[in-house]
Amino acid sequence: MLNDIFIKPFVDMVEAPDFLLQVLWEGLVSGILYALIALGFVLIFRSSRIFNFAQGIMVVFAALTLVGLHEMGVPAWISVGLTLAVMFVLAVTIERVVLRPLVGQPDIILFMATIGITLFLIGFGEIIFGGENKVMITEELGIPTDSVVLEPWGGLLILEQKDITAVVVAALLVGALLLFLNKTRMGRAIRALGDDHQAALSVGISLQTIWVLVWFIAGIIALVTGIAWGARAGVSFALEVIAYKALPVLMLGGLESITGAIIGGLMIGILEKVFEIYWGQPLLGGNTETWFAFVLALIVLLFRPQGLFGEKIIERV
Amino acid sequence: MLYRTAGQFKTSYQADQALFPVRQDAILLGIILAFAWVIFPLTASEFTFQTLLIPILIYSLAAMGLNILTGYAGQLSLGTAAFMGVGAYACYKMVTIMPWMNPVVAILLSGVFSAGIGVAFGIPSLRIKGFYLAIATLAAQFFLVWLFEKWAWLYNYNASGAIQVPNLKMFGVYVAGPQADSMVQYFVVLAIVTLMTMLCINLTRGNLGRTWKATRDMDIAAELIGINLMKSKLTAFAVSSYIVGVAGALFVFMWRGAAEPNLFDIPLSFRVLFIAIIGGLGSILGNYLGAILIVGLPVVLNTLPAAFGIPVSSSMVEHLNIMIVGALIIFFLIIEPHGLAQLWRLIREKLIIWPFPH
Amino acid sequence: MKDTEGYVTADGRQIGGTLMEMRNITLKFGGVTAIEDISFDIHEGEIRAIIGPNGAGKSSMLNIISGFYTPSEGEVWYKGEKRPPMKPYQVARLGIARTFQNIALFEGMTVLDNVMTGRLTHMTAGIAAQALWWGRARDEEIANREVVEKVIDFLEIQNIRKTPVGRLPYGLKKRVELARALAAEPSLLLLDEPMAGMNVEEKEDMSRFILDVNDEFGTTIALIEHDMGVVMDISDRVVVMDYGKKIGDGTPDAVRSNQDVIDAYLGVAH
Amino acid sequence: MRDTAPTRETLLEVNNIEVIYNHVILVLKGVSLTVPKGGITALLGGNGAGKTTTLKAISNLLQSERGEVTKGSILYKGDTVQGRDPAELVKKGVIQVMEGRHCFEHLTVEENLMTGAYTRRDGKGAVEADLDMVYSYFPRLKERRKSQAGYTSGGEQQMTAIGRALMSRPEMILLDEPSMGLAPQLVEQIFGIVKSVNENEGVSFLLAEQNTNVALRFAHTGYILESGRVVMEGLAADLRENPDVKEFYLGMSDEGRKSFRDVRSYRRRKRWLA
Amino acid sequence: QELYAPNLSYRTGPFAATGIPLMNGQRDYMLMLNARDGGIGGVPVNFEECETGYSTEKGVECYEKTKGRAIVTQPWSTGITLQVLPKTNVDEIPILAPGYGFSPMADGKVFQWAFNTPASYWDAASMIVQYLEAEGSLEGKKIAFLHLDHPYGKEPLPLLEKLSADKGFEMVPIPVGLKEMQNQSAQWLQIRRERPDYVVMWGWGAMNAGAITEAVKTKFPMENFIGVWWAGHDADLKIVGADGAGYKSISWSYPVLDAPVLADIKQHVVDAGDSMSNPEEMEGVFYNRGLVISMILAEGIKAAQEHTGNAEITAADLRWGLENLNITEERLAELGMTGMVPPFQTTCANHTGHSGGWMLEWDGEKFVKVSDLLMADAEVIQPLEAEKAAEYAEANAPWAVSETCDAES
Ligand SMILES: Nc1ncnc2c1ncn2[C@@H]1O[C@H](COP(=O)(O)OP(=O)(O)OP(=O)(O)O)[C@@H](O)[C@H]1O
Ligand SMILES: Nc1ncnc2c1ncn2[C@@H]1O[C@H](COP(=O)(O)OP(=O)(O)OP(=O)(O)O)[C@@H](O)[C@H]1O
Numbered sequence A: 001m002l003n004d005i006f007i008k009p010f011v012d013m014v015e016a017p018d019f020l021l022q023v024l025w026e027g028l029v030s031g032i033l034y035a036l037i038a039l040g041f042v043l044i045f046r047s048s049r050i051f052n053f054a055q056g057i058m059v060v061f062a063a064l065t066l067v068g069l070h071e072m073g074v075p076a077w078i079s080v081g082l083t084l085a086v087m088f089v090l091a092v093t094i095e096r097v098v099l100r101p102l103v104g105q106p107d108i109i110l111f112m113a114t115i116g117i118t119l120f121l122i123g124f125g126e127i128i129f130g131g132e133n134k135v136m137i138t139e140e141l142g143i144p145t146d147s148v149v150l151e152p153w154g155g156l157l158i159l160e161q162k163d164i165t166a167v168v169v170a171a172l173l174v175g176a177l178l179l180f181l182n183k184t185r186m187g188r189a190i191r192a193l194g195d196d197h198q199a200a201l202s203v204g205i206s207l208q209t210i211w212v213l214v215w216f217i218a219g220i221i222a223l224v225t226g227i228a229w230g231a232r233a234g235v236s237f238a239l240e241v242i243a244y245k246a247l248p249v250l251m252l253g254g255l256e257s258i259t260g261a262i263i264g265g266l267m268i269g270i271l272e273k274v275f276e277i278y279w280g281q282p283l284l285g286g287n288t289e290t291w292f293a294f295v296l297a298l299i300v301l302l303f304r305p306q307g308l309f310g311e312k313i314i315e316r317v
Numbered sequence B: 001m002l003y004r005t006a007g008q009f010k011t012s013y014q015a016d017q018a019l020f021p022v023r024q025d026a027i028l029l030g031i032i033l034a035f036a037w038v039i040f041p042l043t044a045s046e047f048t049f050q051t052l053l054i055p056i057l058i059y060s061l062a063a064m065g066l067n068i069l070t071g072y073a074g075q076l077s078l079g080t081a082a083f084m085g086v087g088a089y090a091c092y093k094m095v096t097i098m099p100w101m102n103p104v105v106a107i108l109l110s111g112v113f114s115a116g117i118g119v120a121f122g123i124p125s126l127r128i129k130g131f132y133l134a135i136a137t138l139a140a141q142f143f144l145v146w147l148f149e150k151w152a153w154l155y156n157y158n159a160s161g162a163i164q165v166p167n168l169k170m171f172g173v174y175v176a177g178p179q180a181d182s183m184v185q186y187f188v189v190l191a192i193v194t195l196m197t198m199l200c201i202n203l204t205r206g207n208l209g210r211t212w213k214a215t216r217d218m219d220i221a222a223e224l225i226g227i228n229l230m231k232s233k234l235t236a237f238a239v240s241s242y243i244v245g246v247a248g249a250l251f252v253f254m255w256r257g258a259a260e261p262n263l264f265d266i267p268l269s270f271r272v273l274f275i276a277i278i279g280g281l282g283s284i285l286g287n288y289l290g291a292i293l294i295v296g297l298p299v300v301l302n303t304l305p306a307a308f309g310i311p312v313s314s315s316m317v318e319h320l321n322i323m324i325v326g327a328l329i330i331f332f333l334i335i336e337p338h339g340l341a342q343l344w345r346l347i348r349e350k351l352i353i354w355p356f357p358h
Numbered sequence C: 001m002k003d004t005e006g007y008v009t010a011d012g013r014q015i016g017g018t019l020m021e022m023r024n025i026t027l028k029f030g031g032v033t034a035i036e037d038i039s040f041d042i043h044e045g046e047i048r049a050i051i052g053p054n055g056a057g058k059s060s061m062l063n064i065i066s067g068f069y070t071p072s073e074g075e076v077w078y079k080g081e082k083r084p085p086m087k088p089y090q091v092a093r094l095g096i097a098r099t100f101q102n103i104a105l106f107e108g109m110t111v112l113d114n115v116m117t118g119r120l121t122h123m124t125a126g127i128a129a130q131a132l133w134w135g136r137a138r139d140e141e142i143a144n145r146e147v148v149e150k151v152i153d154f155l156e157i158q159n160i161r162k163t164p165v166g167r168l169p170y171g172l173k174k175r176v177e178l179a180r181a182l183a184a185e186p187s188l189l190l191l192d193e194p195m196a197g198m199n200v201e202e203k204e205d206m207s208r209f210i211l212d213v214n215d216e217f218g219t220t221i222a223l224i225e226h227d228m229g230v231v232m233d234i235s236d237r238v239v240v241m242d243y244g245k246k247i248g249d250g251t252p253d254a255v256r257s258n259q260d261v262i263d264a265y266l267g268v269a270h
Numbered sequence D: 001m002r003d004t005a006p007t008r009e010t011l012l013e014v015n016n017i018e019v020i021y022n023h024v025i026l027v028l029k030g031v032s033l034t035v036p037k038g039g040i041t042a043l044l045g046g047n048g049a050g051k052t053t054t055l056k057a058i059s060n061l062l063q064s065e066r067g068e069v070t071k072g073s074i075l076y077k078g079d080t081v082q083g084r085d086p087a088e089l090v091k092k093g094v095i096q097v098m099e100g101r102h103c104f105e106h107l108t109v110e111e112n113l114m115t116g117a118y119t120r121r122d123g124k125g126a127v128e129a130d131l132d133m134v135y136s137y138f139p140r141l142k143e144r145r146k147s148q149a150g151y152t153s154g155g156e157q158q159m160t161a162i163g164r165a166l167m168s169r170p171e172m173i174l175l176d177e178p179s180m181g182l183a184p185q186l187v188e189q190i191f192g193i194v195k196s197v198n199e200n201e202g203v204s205f206l207l208a209e210q211n212t213n214v215a216l217r218f219a220h221t222g223y224i225l226e227s228g229r230v231v232m233e234g235l236a237a238d239l240r241e242n243p244d245v246k247e248f249y250l251g252m253s254d255e256g257r258k259s260f261r262d263v264r265s266y267r268r269r270k271r272w273l274a
Numbered sequence E: 001q002e003l004y005a006p007n008l009s010y011r012t013g014p015f016a017a018t019g020i021p022l023m024n025g026q027r028d029y030m031l032m033l034n035a036r037d038g039g040i041g042g043v044p045v046n047f048e049e050c051e052t053g054y055s056t057e058k059g060v061e062c063y064e065k066t067k068g069r070a071i072v073t074q075p076w077s078t079g080i081t082l083q084v085l086p087k088t089n090v091d092e093i094p095i096l097a098p099g100y101g102f103s104p105m106a107d108g109k110v111f112q113w114a115f116n117t118p119a120s121y122w123d124a125a126s127m128i129v130q131y132l133e134a135e136g137s138l139e140g141k142k143i144a145f146l147h148l149d150h151p152y153g154k155e156p157l158p159l160l161e162k163l164s165a166d167k168g169f170e171m172v173p174i175p176v177g178l179k180e181m182q183n184q185s186a187q188w189l190q191i192r193r194e195r196p197d198y199v200v201m202w203g204w205g206a207m208n209a210g211a212i213t214e215a216v217k218t219k220f221p222m223e224n225f226i227g228v229w230w231a232g233h234d235a236d237l238k239i240v241g242a243d244g245a246g247y248k249s250i251s252w253s254y255p256v257l258d259a260p261v262l263a264d265i266k267q268h269v270v271d272a273g274d275s276m277s278n279p280e281e282m283e284g285v286f287y288n289r290g291l292v293i294s295m296i297l298a299e300g301i302k303a304a305q306e307h308t309g310n311a312e313i314t315a316a317d318l319r320w321g322l323e324n325l326n327i328t329e330e331r332l333a334e335l336g337m338t339g340m341v342p343p344f345q346t347t348c349a350n351h352t353g354h355s356g357g358w359m360l361e362w363d364g365e366k367f368v369k370v371s372d373l374l375m376a377d378a379e380v381i382q383p384l385e386a387e388k389a390a391e392y393a394e395a396n397a398p399w400a401v402s403e404t405c406d407a408e409s
């Protein structure tokens, strides 16, 4: 028993290093995708303390719109542009209809409202796009679909080019976001808004503008995520469940931190895969990925209640 | 001036602390109870029992359990369904291991198991707060559902991995299982829910209730005025999970008749959370209002197109349903963020001063 | 312990022996030293004021007394015994109650319920009894309600008994907070700026309540306040803090004429 | 201390407004006041009198608290204010410093100040110049510019909040209880700064205060609010001499200042409540 | 006057992708009967759908809603089937679960009201193993069993365990959680590590597409990858196209595109604008299976009508009809469905009929037949069915068992 837990997994790792590398790579790629969803969350949370549960469905919605438009015969890149326009309209609508009347309400109420948005979009989306699994227009967008096959130590390592693309794009996106938040006027306003709505209003920061902006950026991130995930698994409403995967990522990294979302995503992606392959499948009957991330995040939070990179909770009386 | 409270003076603290200090409230409650115990059973059809009455009661109870934790003690939980599952599986194991056991006793005991597990998952709440705490409950949610799937002993090594409620008798009448009559099940559920509601009302208006509310409103201050936060939070987890566990046992034994692990997955948790929030956090009445809305709405929506003779396909109805429920959640949050119970309270306040505007 | 004898105030009231003593307290937050080696004592029955500029560490000192902060160095002596490290709720059970600089009421509860929470430390009925609203639980509820009603009468807040505190104006909130603390029947009452944000009229009311509490129940009071008029008028002795250090300690008159205090805090002599 | 007299031009005019929270709680029951350009106008009154509500009604921050102006009008430079976005008002030169400071906890002091310039479009240089101006008024802030505002002391937070408002180049500042919780010497200092900003930059102030004593020393005109109504108004100097004001708001009786120890006895009832 | 035969459909949710073509096929067949023949025996069929989204909870709600008038329940998910199964003895409405549900339902004496015609999951598992055996002995081979972690996916486990003991192959169950359907990299890493000779898949909904793309990606030899009949949906394979060539799926139905029945549907339903389907879908395996399923129901109704002499039949009558199906080659020819389903026959004691099936293979564009008719190994299956059925009856005591079926039938 002890041998199975503490020794054998490591022996396996050393014996098949190419396989270990493959496991790490798969973990890294899922991690990046989790992180992308988490990014959308973080951005909205920072600017409004809204825990935006709808980010998952926005991913599906963006991806479906893209594919749907393309199916109607719109060229790929124009579809991307139109999808962005749709996401902008969505952001404006959400701000008008949902957020504005709920300004200043407790966090949990806003959280509920985003669940309401999620349900609405599921119903709406299914009416428009139907429930069939759709194929992401990967090639049409010029994303390479071949795989790179390496043979380290005489073994086998398969890297898909679209995964590599996803990693690169994610890295660029994160860099851009960090610059935006920390160096620009808007970025500062977004952070201010997260601290104190009322005060932000009082200095003339327009909630409306910022929120539309932020939800639009979240929409862009959703589209990128949707393309990346869709390229792997097709696009359908089943994709919505990946939103849950972003939650532990956020908690682990800290709700307000962009860096946290990235590091948390990678940590969870890689560790859950390694745990599943070397411990979960042989010892626990598999499928541990459903809970591993949550338990990991929980353990980390016990030591750092604000997550690894979250803002310290200022408690004074 | 139907709702006038003037003229009703209280002469002792005891009278002032009576459950319904305002006479009209007591009358209203009497009417509701009469409906629940006499009129519904006499008039309801099988379909009404199965799709409205029984689920509304059970969902109200689950929401009440959650409300203790989230509404009264302020600890956000997204893992309600998993604790319902613990109750259901515990009950299933008890009645299959000890078939002679009285089913109602088994149901009431099954809450004890979920209370235990609830406390275990509540321990992190001493350090982790707010949304971060939700992660602890989500960990419970996903871990427990996984366990229900993997631990074959729980479902008696059944090939399908699902649990089936056996036919159970109490005082010579079938109360659970396929042979049980809906009306009998309704009465069992109603009795248990009524009892639990009374206990909840007492707990929440007494000392423990104040301790919880204090913890919710400002935990630092609560600790500084002498509240042991650990005790306060853990009792909330215990009481809440107990009720939720009982609701879970009722859910499977008195209503569904069978359950597979993913029944207790997160959508059910959200459903219960909707009920608690739409109904009103920190309110007992709200759970019922919320349950009526969330359970009743889809049933009504489903029958509407047919009733008006509009030819809409059933999948379209379902899509519209989801959309409308989503929109209504937002709508109700906007008109009254504190829930239907608060709406009722406002109406009541207006009635009391009616016909004067302020 | 030194100085356990009491003393007689200028207006002839007899003050008892030492109730609480802070010995060489130092408090650090990371690199910042909020309090540096401060000692002072509080006698039974007196009104002890703590004053000093913003950020001097006054609230932090109160937080140490009530167990919210643990001092980096130094000892707290209470009723003649050295107090071991304690959780805040344990301190409250020793009979130390307090109010807060930024009102810390339970916003979702009514005034009555808020004040009732002050009685928590006096209630012991088990959960089963409470659930059934039976026996001990019910008797306790009624007995404590009576105590609370007295406090409510005393502070003249009868008419808002059933109002949720969230809707109250600031001054009343402060009063409710005081009621909550008083309901605990504490032997030491800590007040952190009870009169901030009040106008003269309300300060007068509040002063009257504080003096009455002190008079009628003999409650010892430690008080932080920025209004020099109030401090000089109602306190028996004053500690002056400045950026974590103690720069004065004595009767109001002595402190008022202390040049260090004038420079650091008062600006102009009052 | 009225060395810069306000002009005769009216900057802000509040006409008989009524405010209701939550659709049921009537808080303001007809408040009217005018603020002249270049003046410091004090809004005095007890707790819950409705000072904050009045200010928020002007700056349009009521919406987010479920409050609404149900009657009357508010005119700023002759234009109505109602239904405007608060941001728009800031652009037009009205900015509020909220009660209880409301700094952005996780931003540094300097970032806090910079958010004040959010609505400005006049270029980096001008903003930098104003930042220097704020630092010259509040040297203490310059020292702490890199600290997170959440960890600064009460006085520093108050300075940050006022400085932040100045960064928007306002014509009028609505200042809510600047003295609350501040040490006496800081109160003087803050009011001193208010006065010099008023004099040097020509900014008008509408000032809600409990601390009647200080407020009336620095203001030009004053209004006294009680339970949602204006009960008295006039030049600050006149108000200071008014016996009722003396009794109820300055704590002085005919025999001079009373000791707080002696107020336990019977008090005169306010005549306007009769 | 109508025959109320509701369908607990799912056109929404994560399983909609595979559900929709089936539902469309079923629906179009009934519409065609109504349009062409004025229904069955002159009575139109009311083929109303009640949407479940594959959620068991919704399914039960639909069951409760429809059971008052319905002559049949078509639960469309193993979970819902299991849920309503115990109620059937009380409510006395036949459940028709063609090719899914609980395999022991074949035992008509115990499950008087449940039908999983024409083949059960255990039949499927048996046929797949037979097919593999034909390629060579399974002794010492390793078969990975990739399945949805849900009652449906677990259904064949008892039989597979038995077969693995009998035939000496190693079976490695690999569950796919509902939340992992889209991202099966862990499962396919496990497959890569285990190096199984074959992968057998019990997949459904989004899981199929996930598995097939992952198999292509990890370069698993497609010809060693076999799915159950619900994992043979054209659209799932189109995602990978030619890369998926060689993938196989067992099936008890086959799209015969020139079958007369399709022409009738085109004429009476599609051209009338009543179909919800599209030409591409109508060429697929699932749409055509939907037709067969409705045919089974229609034949049951017809048999009942002939037996009772009433055009408007009751639920109990329909049970008789479903117990006395006899779908011969001649009958299929009359129906214009030759080759779309193997002939089969049910009896009072045998509610499945055990039609057998064909192995289909994806050729890069469509599924083609690659085997003769395979018949499940009744000798292994029947004792197991009897055993599990008895267990079920005991766990649900009191459970009425039919005494009227003779042993011979
Ligand atoms: N939890 C904390 N973490 C870090 N620093 C703190 C903390 N609490 C207090 N401080 C710092 O300690 C110093 C003293 O703070 P304290 O609140 O005791 O001041 P005070 O004398 O009460 O001032 P005021 O009159 O403004 O209330 C301040 O510089 C403050 O920033
Ligand atoms: N959001 C709100 N909802 C309901 N009532 C409110 C709300 N805000 C304020 N009130 C009530 O309105 C009245 C006036 O409040 P306001 O804050 O304007 O008074 P104030 O004069 O500023 O008092 P203070 O000096 O205490 O700040 C009070 O009775 C208060 O309880």
Ligand SMILES: [Mg+2]
Residues within 6 Å of the ligand: C058, C059, C060, C101
């Ligand atoms: Mg302080």
Ligand SMILES: [Mg+2]
Residues within 6 Å of the ligand: D051, D052, D053, D099, D176, D177
């Ligand atoms: Mg105010």
